């Protein structure tokens with residue numbers, strides 16, 4: 001990169017690529033404003049992005065990034081694992097490299113998820129700061 005060049009961050013917004021309802025074919029509308037999402041990445045640690053939800057007002061079907069929901073049930077697309085991100089909760093998502101590494105360690109190394117999470121946190125220095133309460137008298 002040439003000196004003085006500003007590298008622009010590409011903002012990731014997790015949302016459905018669908019524009020029409022899967023049941024009735026009506027145009028989907030955005031349900032709300034962008035909601036912050038914490039993304040877990042193997043290369044960057046955690047960072048903030050956002051998600052958007054689309055809705056069919058008639059069918060009450062919600063379209064999310066790589067899945068849709070109706071009556072509180074989630075239905076993932078068959079190719080969801082091929083996506084770069086997996087929206088795992090209302091406010092968290094995993095970059096798939098995290099899940100791939102976690103999967104390898106769980107299967108090959110029989111490493112518990114808690115150990116993997118502790119290693120992840122240590123690697124990115126997401127450690128709890130020691131307080132005076134943590135120090136033995």
Ligand SMILES: [Zn+2]
Nearest residue numbers: 021024056059
């Ligand atoms: Zn519909």
